[in-house]
Amino acid sequence: MSFIPGMGIVRGMGLTLRRFFEPKATIMWPEAPADIAPKYRGRLQLLYDEYGTLKCETCFQCAQACPIECIDMGGMDTKGRFHVHWGPPETYGERREESATRRSGRPVADPAHVRFDPLDTAALDAILERHDYDPKAMLAILEETQAEYGYLPVGALKHISRITGAWYAMIYGTATYYRHLRFEPPTVTTAPPAGEAHRAAEAAFRDALGASLGYGASDTGHVGAAS
Amino acid sequence: MTLLGRILVPLLFLVIVVGPVLTVLIALFIGPWLVDLLAANIDIVRFVVAVTGVLLFSIPAAFIIIYMELKVIAFMNLRRGPNRILPAGAAMSVVHGLKVLTKEDFTPTGADRLVFTWAPVVVFLTAVMTFMVIPFGPGLVGQDLNVGLLYLFAVGGMTVVGLLAAGWASFNKYSLLGGLRSAAQVVSYEIPLTLSVVGLILLAGTMSVYQLGLQQSGWFWDWFVFRQPMGALIFFIAATAEANRTPFDLTEADSEIVAGFATEYSGMRFGFLFFAEYVNVFIVSALITTFYFGAWNAPVDVNGLMAWLNANVGTSLQPLTVALDPGSLGVGLLILLIAVPVALTLLFAAPFYLIRTSKPAWQALLLGFVAFNLLAGGALFLIAYIGLDWVAGLLWFMAKAFAFVFVFVWMRGTLPRVRIDQLMGFAWKWLLPASLLNLFATAAAIIVVKSL
Numbered sequence: 162m163s164f165i166p167g168m169g170i171v172r173g174m175g176l177t178l179r180r181f182f183e184p185k186a187t188i189m190w191p192e193a194p195a196d197i198a199p200k201y202r203g204r205l206q207l208l209y210d211e212y213g214t215l216k217c218e219t220c221f222q223c224a225q226a227c228p229i230e231c232i233d234m235g236g237m238d239t240k241g242r243f244h245v246h247w248g249p250p251e252t253y254g255e256r257r258e259e260s261a262t263r264r265s266g267r268p269v270a271d272p273a274h275v276r277f278d279p280l281d282t283a284a285l286d287a288i289l290e291r292h293d294y295d296p297k298a299m300l301a302i303l304e305e306t307q308a309e310y311g312y313l314p315v316g317a318l319k320h321i322s323r324i325t326g327a328w329y330a331m332i333y334g335t336a337t338y339y340r341h342l343r344f345e346p347p348t349v350t351t352a353p354p355a356g357e358a359h360r361a362a363e364a365a366f367r368d369a370l371g372a373s374l375g376y377g378a379s380d381t382g383h384v385g386a387a388s
Numbered sequence: 389m390t391l392l393g394r395i396l397v398p399l400l401f402l403v404i405v406v407g408p409v410l411t412v413l414i415a416l417f418i419g420p421w422l423v424d425l426l427a428a429n430i431d432i433v434r435f436v437v438a439v440t441g442v443l444l445f446s447i448p449a450a451f452i453i454i455y456m457e458l459k460v461i462a463f464m465n466l467r468r469g470p471n472r473i474l475p476a477g478a479a480m481s482v483v484h485g486l487k488v489l490t491k492e493d494f495t496p497t498g499a500d501r502l503v504f505t506w507a508p509v510v511v512f513l514t515a516v517m518t519f520m521v522i523p524f525g526p527g528l529v530g531q532d533l534n535v536g537l538l539y540l541f542a543v544g545g546m547t548v549v550g551l552l553a554a555g556w557a558s559f560n561k562y563s564l565l566g567g568l569r570s571a572a573q574v575v576s577y578e579i580p581l582t583l584s585v586v587g588l589i590l591l592a593g594t595m596s597v598y599q600l601g602l603q604q605s606g607w608f609w610d611w612f613v614f615r616q617p618m619g620a621l622i623f624f625i626a627a628t629a630e631a632n633r634t635p636f637d638l639t640e641a642d643s644e645i646v647a648g649f650a651t652e653y654s655g656m657r658f659g660f661l662f663f664a665e666y667v668n669v670f671i672v673s674a675l676i677t678t679f680y681f682g683a684w685n686a687p688v689d690v691n692g693l694m695a696w697l698n699a700n701v702g703t704s705l706q707p708l709t710v711a712l713d714p715g716s717l718g719v720g721l722l723i724l725l726i727a728v729p730v731a732l733t734l735l736f737a738a739p740f741y742l743i744r745t746s747k748p749a750w751q752a753l754l755l756g757f758v759a760f761n762l763l764a765g766g767a768l769f770l771i772a773y774i775g776l777d778w779v780a781g782l783l784w785f786m787a788k789a790f791a792f793v794f795v796f797v798w799m800r801g802t803l804p805r806v807r808i809d810q811l812m813g814f815a816w817k818w819l820l821p822a823s824l825l826n827l828f829a830t831a832a833a834i835i836v837v838k839s840l
Contacts, residue, residue, distance in 0.1 A: 178464075180463070187468040
């Protein structure tokens with residue numbers, strides 16, 4: 162047929178006319194929902210920024226959305242001080258089981274690693290009792306904990322998580338959100354001020370000097386007055 | 389209230405309140421005088437009415453064609469096209485027009501201000517002026533010039549002046565290239581276009597466009613396309629090029645010369661250029677319809693068929709006529725006008741309310757009102773179609789013209805753009821000899837037929 166001039170035009174016109182009556186390929190989003198598998202969560206990928214550091218800021222959103230809880234999230238907090246972890250503590254083990262970790266090529270956890278200092282939780286238990294173990298009163302609990310201990314020890318947060326059933330990551334998120342909550346003891350100036358060390362040596366020297374001059378050792382505190 | 393509501397409520401007010409008031413005022417005070425004036429068929433009155441009608445008609449026609457283009461090409465690409473504004477995006481082109489109106493009207497530095505400003509007007513006016521001699525129906529022609537075809541080609545050829553002026557005045561190389569291309573293209577294709585119609589003039593023996601329409605009355609085989617098939621084909625191709633449509637839309641080839649002569653235009657001037665293009669599409673379709681596809685004539689000659697049946701089969705069919713004399717009803721007419729809409733609305737609303745009781749009463753009433761309006765409109769239209777020649781003619785003319793508009797859009801959805809050398813080569817090497825051959829064959833055939 163191709164030897165007839167104009168046949169290509171006729172065939173093309175026929176094609177477009179057929180297309181005119183065919184069902185349309187447009188997906189009528191948002192009226193019609195997209196045809197996506199219900200468990201689809203998008204593509205999970207860890208991205209690096211231009212300096213080669215991970216862009217992940219340990220927000221736990223991926224772990225929270227994970228339907229089969231297969232994401233094991235852990236990392237340093239945004240201030241680079243504490244190791245934070247996703248999920249109820251009792252599930253750490255099954256997700257961090259040594260054989261699983263070893264098989265997946267992740268760094269194997271050191272069982273001797275102590276995550277936080279042990280804590281005397283008697284006062285904390287009293288606070289929790291007062292608030293009826295209610296996770297909704299978390300801010301009040303955290304504030305009173307801080308008033309009790311002077312800061313929010315990691316052990317206290319873990320304990321609150323275990324007792325109230327609130328996820329540790331949520332408690333941690335709440336605690337990091339408020340500026341007046343802190344994770345380390347306030348910098349109390351318990352250390353002797355600068356110069357104290359050689360002042361002691363000076364006192365000893367003065368004692369020795371006073372003894373040699375005939376003063377009593379008890380008067381050494383008033384050297385300035387004496388001189 | 390939504391944006392649409394804010395627009396519609398004042399419009400609704402206008403339609404409901406101002407419309408009847410104006411109608412009553414016109415009917416009471418200037419109605420008889422207006423009817424007398426129109427019936428007297430004075431040239432100047434006819435001209436003014438025709439110009440008003442044409443100007444009013446060209447805008448919705450262009451809107452409809454733009455919408456058609458968006459929607460038809462989308463459907464051919466397996467897309468849905470505009471679907472957000474009104475059902476199926478019907479007001480899309482109107483919104484386009486409003487958008488163009490609100491844009492800044494910008495004149496580039498170095499442009500020839502006067503020419504730059506007036507070029508779109510020239511382009512648009514030449515397009516609209518062509519409407520003057522197009523017969524939309526029996527008696528529905530602005531001016532029945534006895535040199536109508538000459539007028540058509542003279543005015544149609546003036547488009548190139550506007551395009552060239554727009555391209556030259558823009559002070560832009562792309563614009564100039566677009567203008568030059570359009571000049572070369574339109575002037576080249578003017579020749580086969582005119583020559584293909586000369587055969588038609590020989591056949592019809594007249595240059596009046598209205599007479600061409602009259603000569604094609606009867607069955608569809610009386611149309612000139614069956615006596616001038618080659619002429620019709622040449623006219624179609626050349627007219628495509630004249631209207632700057634795909635595959636001959638080199639003047640605004642955006643992959644080569646940005647937007648051609650329209651590159652520097654913005655706002656409503658740009659709108660004028662593109663309105664003119666779409667009006668041109670309608671004009672070309674209307675011309676093809678008028679010249680070759682029977683103008684306003686229906687493809688079936690009902691009266692002829694009935695006469696033939698009465699003569700040969702023995703039936704006694706009479707032409708259908710509608711004789712309505714509403715004035716004879718007197719006061720009854722007033723009661724009818726008031727009572728019938730209410731009664732029929734209630735009647736049509738009843739099934740919606742009774743069958744689906746979950747539907748609120750007001751929704752049922754609304755549906756009933758819509759149904760009544762559809763019925764009344766359909767009935768009025770049917771009566772008008774049977775009783776008035778020009779309504780039937782207008783309907784057929786519009787149907788045919790928009791069928792050709794569809795063909796143009798269809799071509800745009802299918803064919804790629806040709807190269808400039810292919811374009812010129814096709815005009816001079818193929819179309820011109822073909823149209824000369826057609827002219828020669830027509831003339832020879834006429835001589836042979838007359839000598840027999």
